[in-house]
Amino acid sequence: MAGSVTAEEQKFCLKEVLDTFKLCLTENKEVYLEHYVAGWRGLVKFLNSLGSIFGFISKDAVNKIQILVTYLNGENGSQYVTVQSMVKYELDNELVDITRRGSHPESGCRTLLRLHRALRWLELFLERLRTSSEDSKTSVMCAEAYNESLAKHHPWVIRKAAGMAFCVLPGRPAFFEVMNVSPPEQVVPMLGEAIPLISEVYQVTEGLYAQHNLLDLP
Numbered sequence: 352m353a354g355s356v357t358a359e360e361q362k363f364c365l366k367e368v369l370d371t372f373k374l375c376l377t378e379n380k381e382v383y384l385e386h387y388v389a390g391w392r393g394l395v396k397f398l399n400s401l402g403s404i405f406g407f408i409s410k411d412a413v414n415k416i417q418i419l420v421t422y423l424n425g426e427n428g429s430q431y432v433t434v435q436s437m438v439k440y441e442l443d444n445e446l447v448d449i450t451r452r453g454s455h456p457e458s459g460c461r462t463l464l465r466l467h468r469a470l471r472w473l474e475l476f477l478e479r480l481r482t483s484s485e486d487s488k489t490s491v492m493c494a495e496a497y498n499e500s501l502a503k504h505h506p507w508v509i510r511k512a513a514g515m516a517f518c519v520l521p522g523r524p525a526f527f528e529v530m531n532v533s534p535p536e537q538v539v540p541m542l543g544e545a546i547p548l549i550s551e552v553y554q555v556t557e558g559l560y561a562q563h564n565l566l567d568l569p
């Protein structure tokens with residue numbers, strides 16, 4: 352049926368996300384926006400499978416993905432092929448609110464920055480998952496990763512809501528099951544493959560944003 356999304360398409364698959372992040376970097380270490388947002392889309396599937404308490408997080412991520420997809424598919428889409436070209440285009444054309452929110456509250460640069468900060472959370476969380484023992488608590492790993500990364504950018508109310516959502520995260524075995532990896536023993540090696548890729552994409556973006564003083568965009 353045209354336009355309908357099958358259950359299979361909505362199902363998270365760690366391998367799929369891994370493959371997407373593999374495609375993210377060009378030979379010159381630029382970040383393809385198309386694959387970057389595809390990686391996030393895949394991750395949001397995981398979040399959606401955890402229940403409605405994560406809906407406010409998923410909604411925010413989907414909203415930001417959609418903003419970037421609209422730029423990618425828009426009339427200036429060719430300027431948005433890589434994060435590097437997006438930064439250059441938006442800065443050259445004064446399309447970014449640099450110090451306070453003004454006429455460009457949804458620039459590609461500030462929108463991607465929010466996902467970029469979340470990518471650091473993901474890297475820290477996955478590394479904890481990878482090295483955890485069977486009885487480790489995903490809620491604790493998630494909260495620790497959050498406190499080391501995203502939390503400093505969020506107001507009290509969001510930190511509280513996120514903290515409450517983390518408490519209902521499933522245990523490590525159920526969590527691994529949702530990753531849809533067969534056999535499940537492959538989850539840890541697959542995380543071992545995914546984390547350096549995610550980390551490299553994060554580092555390249557961080558370097559670019561630092562170089563242009565964009566790390567604190569309002």
Ligand SMILES: CCCCCCCC/C=C\CCCCCCCC(=O)N[C@@H](COP(=O)(O)O)[C@H](O)/C=C/CCCCCCCCCCCCC
Pocket residue numbers: 365394395397398407408409411412465466468469472477493497501509513520530569
């Ligand atoms: C490999 C499989 C295992 C891990 C799967 C993880 C799946 C995670 C999928 C998505 C993560 C959500 C990314 C959230 C982006 C948040 C961006 C952000 O910081 N937005 C805030 C600021 O935006 P503006 O107001 O300036 O536009 C916004 O205020 C935030 C709202 C929502 C709360 C965000 C809390 C984020 C918590 C970290 C994610 C926890 C997911 C737990 C699931 C394991």
